[in-house]
Amino acid sequence: MSENLSDLLYLISIVTFILALRFLSNPAHARRGNQIGAAGMLVAIVVTWVKAGTTSWWAIVIGMLIGGGFGAIAARKVKMTAMPQMVALFNGVGGGAAALIALAELHKIAIHHWTVLGGGRPTVDISVAIALSGLIGAVSFAGSMIAFAKLQELIGGRPITYPGQNIGNLVLLAGLIGFAVALSAGVHDQWIIWIVVGGGALFGILFVLPIGGADMPVVISLLNAFTGLAVAIGGFELQNNVLIVAGMLVGASGTLLTLMMGKAMNRSLGNLLFSAFGQVTAEAAAVAAGEGGGTVRSASAEDVAVMLAYAHKVVFVPGYGLAVAQAQHDVRQLADMLEAKGVEVTYAIHPVAGRMPGHMNVLLAEANVPYTQLKEMDEANPEFSRTDVAVVVGANDVVNPDARTNQGSPIYGMPILDVDNAQTVVVLKRSMNPGFAGIENPLFYNPKTVMLFGDAKESIMKLTAAVKTL
Amino acid sequence: MTGHTMLLVFEVTILVLAIFLGFEVISKVPTLLHTPLMSGTNAIHGIVVVGAMIVLASGHKGPFTWIIGFLAVVLGSANVVGGFVVTDRMLEMFKKREPAKPKDEEQK
Numbered sequence: 001m002s003e004n005l006s007d008l009l010y011l012i013s014i015v016t017f018i019l020a021l022r023f024l025s026n027p028a029h030a031r032r033g034n035q036i037g038a039a040g041m042l043v044a045i046v047v048t049w050v051k052a053g054t055t056s057w058w059a060i061v062i063g064m065l066i067g068g069g070f071g072a073i074a075a076r077k078v079k080m081t082a083m084p085q086m087v088a089l090f091n092g093v094g095g096g097a098a099a100l101i102a103l104a105e106l107h108k109i110a111i112h113h114w115t116v117l118g119g120g121r122p123t124v125d126i127s128v129a130i131a132l133s134g135l136i137g138a139v140s141f142a143g144s145m146i147a148f149a150k151l152q153e154l155i156g157g158r159p160i161t162y163p164g165q166n167i168g169n170l171v172l173l174a175g176l177i178g179f180a181v182a183l184s185a186g187v188h189d190q191w192i193i194w195i196v197v198g199g200g201a202l203f204g205i206l207f208v209l210p211i212g213g214a215d216m217p218v219v220i221s222l223l224n225a226f227t228g229l230a231v232a233i234g235g236f237e238l239q240n241n242v243l244i245v246a247g248m249l250v251g252a253s254g255t256l257l258t259l260m261m262g263k264a265m266n267r268s269l270g271n272l273l274f275s276a277f278g279q280v281t282a283e284a285a286a287v288a289a290g291e292g293g294g295t296v297r298s299a300s301a302e303d304v305a306v307m308l309a310y311a312h313k314v315v316f317v318p319g320y321g322l323a324v325a326q327a328q329h330d331v332r333q334l335a336d337m338l339e340a341k342g343v344e345v346t347y348a349i350h351p352v353a354g355r356m357p358g359h360m361n362v363l364l365a366e367a368n369v370p371y372t373q374l375k376e377m378d379e380a381n382p383e384f385s386r387t388d389v390a391v392v393v394g395a396n397d398v399v400n401p402d403a404r405t406n407q408g409s410p411i412y413g414m415p416i417l418d419v420d421n422a423q424t425v426v427v428l429k430r431s432m433n434p435g436f437a438g439i440e441n442p443l444f445y446n447p448k449t450v451m452l453f454g455d456a457k458e459s460i461m462k463l464t465a466a467v468k469t470l
Numbered sequence: 471m472t473g474h475t476m477l478l479v480f481e482v483t484i485l486v487l488a489i490f491l492g493f494e495v496i497s498k499v500p501t502l503l504h505t506p507l508m509s510g511t512n513a514i515h516g517i518v519v520v521g522a523m524i525v526l527a528s529g530h531k532g533p534f535t536w537i538i539g540f541l542a543v544v545l546g547s548a549n550v551v552g553g554f555v556v557t558d559r560m561l562e563m564f565k566k567r568e569p570a571k572p573k574d575e576e577q578k
Contacts, residue, residue: 091549238521239477250512252492356504
């Protein structure tokens, strides 16, 4: 296949990727867009395969069967609640592939210069591209793996910190950049790229470890942007347009998405990434938890069922606890039953509830909740004052009134769902332990609040059973 | 300008245009769809598999390149296939209320 023809076919792929993103602006045809993107990807892969010629076609097929088979099975089998870690995993392997390409390209160039040209060096742009994509790809790979491990609870979700952490990370990063510059300047000893890639991986690990579970959505989004960037730069090494455009589309959109999420939490990116969120507050939470906050009212499922059944308007506020307990289907059932009794039911979704942006939307969509019932924060907040019962299912920080009033709180300034404006607040919670971020929540001590302790799924099932008898 | 420089300038041009395009396209996506958006872009950077295939195809030049290229193809194809399948599963679930209650406001 000629170079011109393949470039034109790659252009088709590029257009489908843009359409795929464009179609995501409306849930009605978002799925179609994704399928168009997948078709365009297939075009790019087939074109490349044909171009690869006869030498390695079977190796490519075997490699794709292994990788693709793993990807397909993992993506099919995974539960909806485990989506965030799956996205992290697939993002990580993409970053890993970009780093490997950098390794291979430098090797090839070095060999070429020694054996064919007998010295000399490649152009600066290629060297810079190799150094950068190796570094960024490795950071993205290792960082995503740690994010995966945290979300999968292979390692603790709480921030892991030690003295001098930020300084240490900065020194490491500065050192790596130094090596990357040396590489760019034409020092082509191959051990340097190994240091850049290996050190990048180490940095990825150290950089994600101190970030608390609650901030994972932002981290995954950022690492997604990193992988896109690494892929785009890889396109410079291989002089391949489709890699440059597709990679940069992801790099740019991922960056914008990350910034939008930071804005939803009213925190700067620097604050999110370097403040080891939640760790500072461990002692504060311990103090507040010790009787200081007032009394907590707990209620039985029967009491709450009566409140719900005779309400005019009930708003469910889901959080990560809903995902952990996999209670989305049960919530839907309860909501259906309430609606049958004439109660108006909506869901108030905080932009950063859960472990991915829009995590709750996906879970509730899985339970067939129509997306027209899902209210975003700006739409939901004015409604709470005419809400009879707000049911908080496994959410904590996103309904914490300290974010409005307590300047000492680490989440001060974060926009929250004003559930305390409702007539009554029912909080479904496993125990009085503070949430993932380890922050005490005065909402639980509010006289309007009743607590329903227990696993979210069981509590909801009990409520459903109790509402049925009314 | 040499051919190489011209190519580089061209590549940088499309890179910069892609940045603006990325910002532009994404700013219209509602928060409702942010998870599929992240997952969908995740699938798109799976295009790295194309780069991996190019590396592997040049792998006859030495075992090192071959092995690294092969690994990259495995990782890259996991990224592509997994990314698109996960996104499709998510988007499949976004439905409007079934026709029973038609009075819901349109979200356009």
